[in-house]
Amino acid sequence: MGIKENIEEIRQSLQQELSSMSDIKQLEEARQKVLGKKGTLTALLRSMGSLSPEERPAAGQLINAGREMISAMLDARSAALKAVEREAKLRRDAIDVTEPRDLPRVGVPHPCTLALNEVLSALTGLGFDIVEGPEIELDHYNFELLNLPKNHPARDAQDTFYVDDNIVLRTHTSPVQARTMLSRKPPIRIACPGRVFRADEIDATHSPVFHQIEGLVIDKDVNMGDLKGTLDALFKKLYGEDMETRFRPSFFPFTEPSAEVDLTCISCRGKGCRMCKGTGWIEVLGCGMVNPKVLEMCGIDPTVYSGFAFGIGLERITMLRYGIKDLRLLYEGDERFLRQFR
Numbered sequence: 001m002g003i004k005e006n007i008e009e010i011r012q013s014l015q016q017e018l019s020s021m022s023d024i025k026q027l028e029e030a031r032q033k034v035l036g037k038k039g040t041l042t043a044l045l046r047s048m049g050s051l052s053p054e055e056r057p058a059a060g061q062l063i064n065a066g067r068e069m070i071s072a073m074l075d076a077r078s079a080a081l082k083a084v085e086r087e088a089k090l091r092r093d094a095i096d097v098t099e100p101r102d103l104p105r106v107g108v109p110h111p112c113t114l115a116l117n118e119v120l121s122a123l124t125g126l127g128f129d130i131v132e133g134p135e136i137e138l139d140h141y142n143f144e145l146l147n148l149p150k151n152h153p154a155r156d157a158q159d160t161f162y163v164d165d166n167i168v169l170r171t172h173t174s175p176v177q178a179r180t181m182l183s184r185k186p187p188i189r190i191a192c193p194g195r196v197f198r199a200d201e202i203d204a205t206h207s208p209v210f211h212q213i214e215g216l217v218i219d220k221d222v223n224m225g226d227l228k229g230t231l232d233a234l235f236k237k238l239y240g241e242d243m244e245t246r247f248r249p250s251f252f253p254f255t256e257p258s259a260e261v262d263l264t265c266i267s268c269r270g271k272g273c274r275m276c277k278g279t280g281w282i283e284v285l286g287c288g289m290v291n292p293k294v295l296e297m298c299g300i301d302p303t304v305y306s307g308f309a310f311g312i313g314l315e316r317i318t319m320l321r322y323g324i325k326d327l328r329l330l331y332e333g334d335e336r337f338l339r340q341f342r
């Protein structure tokens with residue numbers, strides 16, 4: 001039998017074997033039987049030693065061609081078998097993505113958090129640092145340094161939660177301003193957000209716990225015009241270029257002069273609606289020039305420096321921003337309410 005016939009015989013028997021096999025292990029055994037050390041094709045290659053030097057090149061070419069053809073057959077069958085095995089494994093391990101599961105429920109930011117982030121982002125954009133302070137505060141920082149001496153009516157025990165004679169739950173975030181004035185040199189430009197406490201009733205507009213965002217600016221030659229300019233810039237940034245503010249004279253112990261500030265109604269943009277009781281204006285905050293007595297008590301020379309302060313009620317801004325009519329909704333944790341703010 002010639003080499004060509006030998007190779008053809010090996011090919012035919014291999015093809016028969018390949019067509020009936022079902023896994024990779026059988027295939028590798030078949031590969032060894034033909035191409036391995038004791039394989040049939042390897043034996044054929046060895047037999048070349050008995051050929052004459054003239055016959056060898058042609059025989060070598062035939063055997064190499066046969067080897068390549070057989071390798072290709074084996075590789076093709078191997079790939080097909082692997083694909084079948086992979087398919088079977090995928091089917092075994094398949095996950096039914098439509099199967100109902102107890103998925104964890106993802107929370108949403110509280111509307112006050114959304115409104116707070118808006119205000120703080122606008123204030124930092126205007127160059128304010130954000131500073132926080134303790135909620136349980138010394139009387140000294142909460143009242144005395146802010147020009148609220150022991151006999152002042154705003155210190156009425158009805159309004160303040162006392163821990164003891166000298167310690168209170170802070171009634172405003174202003175003690176953070178006092179602490180900052182004592183620890184930093186002007187220029188100062190800070191925003192103080194935080195929780196405050198008053199012994200108040202709970203109703204649609206009152207709560208014993210609420211949040212303030214106070215601003216304080218101290219520098220040389222700061223005046224009431226800077227205060228109005230800053231607030232105008234803040235509210236235009238927050239709610240649009242058509243926002244305007246209007247100042248009404250007021251009184252606070254730690255500012256002089258003081259003002260209540262009205263803002264163009266966010267809901268009707270000044271035309272008049274139920275929220276603004278037809279006036280086109282809504283009251284949003286209190287502010288004023290820092291009382292020179294306060295500056296002095298906090299270690300800042302009032303003959304060199306002046307400053308302004310303002311305090312925004314976070315809940316009020318949130319309710320105006322989202323048209324929420326009842327303050328209690330913000331604290332009751334009713335998921336049906338909260339999930340509207342995703």
Ligand SMILES: [Zn+2]
Pocket residue numbers: 265266267268269270271272273274275276277278280281
């Ligand atoms: Zn309105």
